[in-house]
Amino acid sequence: MPKINRYIDIDTLEREAKKDYIDRHSPFVHCAAKAKKGEKFAITVRVGNEYSHPDDFDHYIANVSLYNGETLVARADFVAGTLGGQGAKGQLEVTFNIIPTASKLNLAAHSYCTKHGLWESDSVSVDVAE
Amino acid sequence: MPKINRYIDIDTLEREAKKDYIDRHSPFVHCAAKAKKGEKFAITVRVGNEYSHPDDFDHYIANVSLYNGETLVARADFVAGTLGGQGAKGQLEVTFNIIPTASKLNLAAHSYCTKHGLWESDSVSVDVAE
Amino acid sequence: MPKINRYIDIDTLEREAKKDYIDRHSPFVHCAAKAKKGEKFAITVRVGNEYSHPDDFDHYIANVSLYNGETLVARADFVAGTLGGQGAKGQLEVTFNIIPTASKLNLAAHSYCTKHGLWESDSVSVDVAE
Amino acid sequence: MPKINRYIDIDTLEREAKKDYIDRHSPFVHCAAKAKKGEKFAITVRVGNEYSHPDDFDHYIANVSLYNGETLVARADFVAGTLGGQGAKGQLEVTFNIIPTASKLNLAAHSYCTKHGLWESDSVSVDVAE
Numbered sequence: 475m476p477k478i479n480r481y482i483d484i485d486t487l488e489r490e491a492k493k494d495y496i497d498r499h500s501p502f503v504h505c506a507a508k509a510k511k512g513e514k515f516a517i518t519v520r521v522g523n524e525y526s527h528p529d530d531f532d533h534y535i536a537n538v539s540l541y542n543g544e545t546l547v548a549r550a551d552f553v554a555g556t557l558g559g560q561g562a563k564g565q566l567e568v569t570f571n572i573i574p575t576a577s578k579l580n581l582a583a584h585s586y587c588t589k590h591g592l593w594e595s596d597s598v599s600v601d602v603a604e
Numbered sequence: 605m606p607k608i609n610r611y612i613d614i615d616t617l618e619r620e621a622k623k624d625y626i627d628r629h630s631p632f633v634h635c636a637a638k639a640k641k642g643e644k645f646a647i648t649v650r651v652g653n654e655y656s657h658p659d660d661f662d663h664y665i666a667n668v669s670l671y672n673g674e675t676l677v678a679r680a681d682f683v684a685g686t687l688g689g690q691g692a693k694g695q696l697e698v699t700f701n702i703i704p705t706a707s708k709l710n711l712a713a714h715s716y717c718t719k720h721g722l723w724e725s726d727s728v729s730v731d732v733a734e
Numbered sequence: 735m736p737k738i739n740r741y742i743d744i745d746t747l748e749r750e751a752k753k754d755y756i757d758r759h760s761p762f763v764h765c766a767a768k769a770k771k772g773e774k775f776a777i778t779v780r781v782g783n784e785y786s787h788p789d790d791f792d793h794y795i796a797n798v799s800l801y802n803g804e805t806l807v808a809r810a811d812f813v814a815g816t817l818g819g820q821g822a823k824g825q826l827e828v829t830f831n832i833i834p835t836a837s838k839l840n841l842a843a844h845s846y847c848t849k850h851g852l853w854e855s856d857s858v859s860v861d862v863a864e
Numbered sequence: 865m866p867k868i869n870r871y872i873d874i875d876t877l878e879r880e881a882k883k884d885y886i887d888r889h890s891p892f893v894h895c896a897a898k899a900k901k902g903e904k905f906a907i908t909v910r911v912g913n914e915y916s917h918p919d920d921f922d923h924y925i926a927n928v929s930l931y932n933g934e935t936l937v938a939r940a941d942f943v944a945g946t947l948g949g950q951g952a953k954g955q956l957e958v959t960f961n962i963i964p965t966a967s968k969l970n971l972a973a974h975s976y977c978t979k980h981g982l983w984e985s986d987s988v989s990v991d992v993a994e
Contacts, residue, residue: 476671476712478608512948514957515758531791536676536813541606544721546692550940550958553796553848558902560962567904568940569959573948582606588813591674605939617899642818661921666943680810680828683926683978688833689774698810699829703818736866736931736972781927796936803982806926842866851934
């Protein structure tokens with residue numbers, strides 16, 4: 475408690491409402507498959523892949539956190555109204571630029587919906603070359 | 605990924621180092637057993653019960669989050685040096701005052717250590733009388 | 735830009751609406767006048783002294799930050815609904831416990847209202863004895 | 865108190881150390897001059913323009929906040945070690961994507977250095993077309 479909801483491949487689901495519910499809450503980590511040690515590397519976290527989430531005052535995506543293994547890399551907080559406001563829908567999207575030092579990144583993100591709690595992305599593995 | 609470490613009753617553990625490791629990272633929720641609707645109610649989150657955590661620049665408790673069920677109530681971020689600084693140990697402690705409206709609170713906290721990741725408290729149930 | 739609104743002694747103001755506006759947005763730092771080096775010291779930040787602020791979804795106090803001189807000590811984020819919810823009013827209140835190491839603290843707080851921006855408290859000076 | 869340091873055009877400064885000090889702490893807001901109502905609009909906040917900041921455990925840029933007028937749009941928190949780690953230097957950079965609804969944006973950012981406090985960017989004005 476609280477529950478951490480985990481992304482389920484929505485192609486395995488039948489009900490449209492369920493696909494929408496899971497997709498619009500789930501954070502997705504987007505980045506290149508390879509990074510270079512000591513060079514800037516962009517990691518985008520977007521909430522929702524095929525679907526979008528409301529941006530209402532009482533129901534919006536309030537934050538995302540990016541982890542490398544067990545370690546917090548960065549966290550972004552948003553306020554209602556950032557993605558079109560009351561009645562609109564959008565996909566929260568933030569790009570963190572890091573300069574990696576380890577030889578591997580194992581990235582995952584959390585997102586938080588003010589009505590439907592915590593959600594976790596699939597993991598993304600990145601090779602970091604010298 | 606990342607793992608959410610859950611508190612284990614340290615009396616069930618044998619090794620002193622293990623008791624210390626688990627206790628000093630775990631958030632504990634302290635509050636009265638009953639609240640009154642519409643009246644101020646104090647909820648303290650303390651990290652560590654019998655043990656204390658380092659407050660070093662590269663190893664400290666950076667934040668705690670308080671949840672009521674799936675809903676985030678409040679979150680506090682701290683910086684290294686707040687609990688005695690480099691070489692010292694302490695128990696992060698923050699008190700959030702809320703004014704409850706529902707008839708029950710189901711509280712749990714997360715804490716985050718910059719070296720040892722996310723930890724979750726036991727849940728605490730509070731009856732809220734009219 | 736953005737403006738940092740500073741607290742004005744409301745006894746110097748005539749209009750009731752203005753007293754209310756300034757008081758309910760301003761953070762106030764409450765703590766003992768003296769601390770002891772290496773011992774736990776509680777610092778409370780409360781937003782509003784004689785007046786209370788709405789806790790509506792589209793209008794609430796979202797966070798407070800506590801500074802010691804130029805240095806951030808701690809920050810707390812809240813969500814709408816923590817202080818009685820839609821239609822209610824309350825005073826956000828959070829207590830940070832620190833273990834001071836310097837011989838003096840010079841505390842000040844910021845608060846942020848989702849409609850009326852950033853506000854700054856008066857400063858509070860604390861002697862820290864060995 | 866705390867002081868909000870404001871960016872000064874470093875071309876007006878003579879001392880190299882002073883140019884470096886001011887530039888590496890100051891947030892800069894980068895975005896297109898025009899946005900479209902209801903369409904995704906990227907706003908990048910980068911700390912440092914010509915110079916870079918240390919990423920040491922006891923000295924790093926810990927967060928940036930983006931404001932539209934008096935209103936917080938988004939905030940990002942980082943941990944030491946994100947930009948090359950101990951001994952390295954880098955420019956914190958985060959891109960927030962918003963969907964604007966008003967006809968004008970008036971953007972400014974704050975950044976926070978764990979040693980040298982709060983810094984504020986120049987403002988950037990954006991026209992939002994229908």
